[in-house]
Amino acid sequence: MHEHIEVVADKCRACRRCEIACIAAHHGMSFKEAMKHRDELVSRVRVVKTDDFKTTVRCHQCTPAPCCNICPTGALQQEEDGTIIMRVQHCVACKMCLAVCPYGTITLETIGLPDLTADDAETLAQRARREVAVRCDMCKGWREKNGKRITACVEACPAHALSLVEPDGTILEAPVQPKAVKKTVPAEETENKPVDAAPQPLSTQPVMQEENKAESVQPEVASPAEGTSIEASVTTAASEEKPKPAKKPASAPKEKSRTVKKNTKTEGKTASNTAETEEKTAAKVSKARSTKKTKK
Numbered sequence: 001m002h003e004h005i006e007v008v009a010d011k012c013r014a015c016r017r018c019e020i021a022c023i024a025a026h027h028g029m030s031f032k033e034a035m036k037h038r039d040e041l042v043s044r045v046r047v048v049k050t051d052d053f054k055t056t057v058r059c060h061q062c063t064p065a066p067c068c069n070i071c072p073t074g075a076l077q078q079e080e081d082g083t084i085i086m087r088v089q090h091c092v093a094c095k096m097c098l099a100v101c102p103y104g105t106i107t108l109e110t111i112g113l114p115d116l117t118a119d120d121a122e123t124l125a126q127r128a129r130r131e132v133a134v135r136c137d138m139c140k141g142w143r144e145k146n147g148k149r150i151t152a153c154v155e156a157c158p159a160h161a162l163s164l165v166e167p168d169g170t171i172l173e174a175p176v177q178p179k180a181v182k183k184t185v186p187a188e189e190t191e192n193k194p195v196d197a198a199p200q201p202l203s204t205q206p207v208m209q210e211e212n213k214a215e216s217v218q219p220e221v222a223s224p225a226e227g228t229s230i231e232a233s234v235t236t237a238a239s240e241e242k243p244k245p246a247k248k249p250a251s252a253p254k255e256k257s258r259t260v261k262k263n264t265k266t267e268g269k270t271a272s273n274t275a276e277t278e279e280k281t282a283a284k285v286s287k288a289r290s291t292k293k294t295k296k
Contacts, residue, residue, distance in 0.1 A: 001082075001165075001167055001169070002061055002063070002081055002082035002083055002167055003061075003138060003164065003165060003166050003167055004060065004061050004164075004165055005058060005136075005138075005151065005153070005154065005162055005163070005164055005165070006162070006163050006164075006165055006171070007055055007056055007161060007162055008161045008162075008163075009053050009054065009055040009161070010161075011159045011160060011161035012047075012053075012054040012055050012056060012159065012161045013054065013158070013159050013161075014047050014049040014054040015158065015159075016047050017156045017157065017158060018043075018045045018047070018056055018152075018153035018156055018157055018162065019038070019043035019045055019046070019047060019153075020034045020035055020038055020043070020156070021034070021152040021153050021155065021156035022043045022044050022045045022136075022139075022152055022153055023037065023038060023041045023042075023043050024152065025139050025142040025151075025152035026044065026139075026142070027041055031156075041109075042107050042108075042109040042134060044058065044059075044105075044107070044134055044135060044136045044137075045057070045058045045136065045153050046058070046104075046105070056153070056161075056162065057103055057104070057105055058105050058136040058153075059084070059103070059105045059106070059135045059136035060103055060105070061082060061083070061084060061138075062102075063078075063082045064078065065078050065084055066100040066101070066102070067084075067097035067100060067101055067106060067135075068084060070096050070097060070100050071096065071097055072092075072094060072096065073090045073091065073092055073094075074087070074090055075087050075088065075089075075090040075091040075092075075132075075133070076097060076133075081167075084135070084137075086133070086134070086135060086137065088111065088132045088134075091132040091133050093108060093130070093131040093132060093133065095108070095133075097133050098133065105135060105136065106133050106134070106135045107133070107134060107135075108131045108132065108133055108134070109131065109132065109134045110130065110131050111130075111132055111134075138151055139151040139152050139153075149164075149172055150164045150172050150173075150174060151164060154172070154173070154174055155174050156174075157174060160173055160174060160176075162174075
């Protein structure tokens with residue numbers, strides 16, 4: 001048995017993080033950069049999502065592999081231990097491996113050919129970019145470079161739906177990331193902890209400061225002179241401490257003058273009315289007397 005990846009379809013969420021991790025591992029970029037270029041670059045892992053199930057599909061490392069048997073140029077070769085090797089410099093993009101793959105896990109990607117010379121010189125063919133067949137290579141180069149035991153897709157799966165099975169049968173899964181634990185304060189500390197006073201609003205702070213200053217300043221009482229009694233000194237101090245009468249507001253005289261005017265008007269009307277009534281009564285009395293005299 002050769003190493004391969006097992007998938008638990010019931011755990012898959014179809015989040016496509018495995019696809020982005022595959023792009024990042026094979027193109028030498030970070031996860032965030034792979035997110036930006038996910039539509040331009042090709043992932044060697046594909047997520048399949050239907051109404052009934054969700055899963056991921058990649059190369060199954062078949063033994064014997066039909067893609068290796070049908071490749072006309074020998075770009076795909078299978079070794080004795082069952083591992084499949086892809087030599088992109090021999091690929092002509094004939095798409096025959098795509099046609100015979102039973103799982104549809106081989107795709108074409110536009111890449112540059114690797115440098116094969118010892119002097120790191122590039123040829124015209126290496127500079128040209130062309131399409132070649134790509135498939136899952138179990139992240140061999142990425143794992144050797146970063147010292148990883150599992151593949152990039154297994155490491156990126158948040159649901160732990162993927163696991164790597166080694167040739168001896170051991171199963172390797174991604175480590176579970178510890179959750180952030182909230183710090184709990186004991187009840188005794190909260191009870192004994194003094195409660196901070198609530199901050200006063202900004203508008204009242206200056207006023208309160210002035211009041212505190214006024215309260216802190218107390219009038220100094222002079223010590224009683226020789227020959228004077230204590231009671232006399234206390235009375236003099238009390239007379240000095242008596243507050244001056246507060247000035248009346250400016251609006252008070254105006255209101256008083258208005259009320260005086262109203263009162264004078266009402267008094268004048270009542271005086272005129274009484275004078276008229278007295279004149280009328282005097283006229284009636286004189287008329288009555290004149291009528292009595294004429295009768296006699």
